[in-house]
Amino acid sequence: MGPDRILQTLQDCADAVGAVYGEFQGRGFSGARDTQYHLDVAADAAALAVLLGASWRVISEESGDSGGTDDDTIVVVDPIDGSTNCDRGIPFFTTSLAVIEKGELVAALVRNHADGQTYTAIRGGGAYRNDVRITPSAQKTVRGALVSFSGHPERHVGWGQIRALGAASLEGCYVADGRLDLYTVAQRSSLSTWDYLAACLIAREAGAVVLNYGSDELVAWDRRPRSPLFAATPELAQEFLALGPL
Numbered sequence: 001m002g003p004d005r006i007l008q009t010l011q012d013c014a015d016a017v018g019a020v021y022g023e024f025q026g027r028g029f030s031g032a033r034d035t036q037y038h039l040d041v042a043a044d045a046a047a048l049a050v051l052l053g054a055s056w057r058v059i060s061e062e063s064g065d066s067g068g069t070d071d072d073t074i075v076v077v078d079p080i081d082g083s084t085n086c087d088r089g090i091p092f093f094t095t096s097l098a099v100i101e102k103g104e105l106v107a108a109l110v111r112n113h114a115d116g117q118t119y120t121a122i123r124g125g126g127a128y129r130n131d132v133r134i135t136p137s138a139q140k141t142v143r144g145a146l147v148s149f150s151g152h153p154e155r156h157v158g159w160g161q162i163r164a165l166g167a168a169s170l171e172g173c174y175v176a177d178g179r180l181d182l183y184t185v186a187q188r189s190s191l192s193t194w195d196y197l198a199a200c201l202i203a204r205e206a207g208a209v210v211l212n213y214g215s216d217e218l219v220a221w222d223r224r225p226r227s228p229l230f231a232a233t234p235e236l237a238q239e240f241l242a243l244g245p246l
Helices: 003-024 038-054 083-087 168-176 193-206 234-242
Strands: 057-060 064-066 073-081 094-101 104-112 118-122 127-129 146-150 161-163 182-185 209-212 228-231
Touching: 003 038, 003 073, 003 094, 003 104, 003 118, 038 057, 038 073, 038 083, 057 193, 073 083, 073 168, 073 193, 094 168, 094 193, 104 168, 104 193, 118 193, 127 193, 146 168, 168 182, 168 193, 168 228, 182 234, 193 209, 193 228, 209 234, 228 234
Parallel strands: 057 073, 146 161, 146 182
Antiparallel strands: 057 064, 073 094, 094 104, 104 118, 118 127, 182 228, 209 228
16 A cells, blocks of 8 residues: 555544544543543544554554454554543544554554644655644753653753643654654653554654663554653753653
8 A cells, every 4th residue: 555545544544533532522431441431432443444444454552453464564543542631621632543564664643633733754754744844843952841741750850841731642743843842751651552653753754853761662563561752852862861760
């Protein structure tokens, strides 16, 4: 499948989720497992209908591994990243989709359903927000940086301001387009691959840096938690890593 067809399928998937989320917003937990909302279940069903129809193997936060067993093309999906935000009416939640071919990230889409802004990337083709090419900020030092966290840092290391916005995929994209200077995890937090993979490609294609605090590969589709760091510049990334866990 060519790049344009891949992106169109990802767009179709985000459209399908967008068509159902409003109906389930505010319904609370599904009861099927901890922290899973009725919205998550409905969004997953909508996403799978499109992705399995494309004959891809699908790894979803909500339903696990489905579709074919061929590892050549895998799509990793978080049907609703920021489920609590969405359920509570906080306008910061996405559908996050990353396509992996032969172990390499090749395409990604992140859509904020609250405002319709859509981030996309194809490997080697740059990154875009609603068809406008994006680049990160030029911030090189922790001092003065606008930093966002998954979790809560336990010490202050001189940044300008911090945020905790609740949707990793979108926060990674915000580093890609310069709204944030850095996004990472605090030491008592971690992310799963479906949280960050799409934003990883988008940020790298925009010119930002994505590193991992741990030894595990970031481009994967298992359930092991990971600790990625998104930074606007290599200088900012290295200074932040040198500070150690926060």
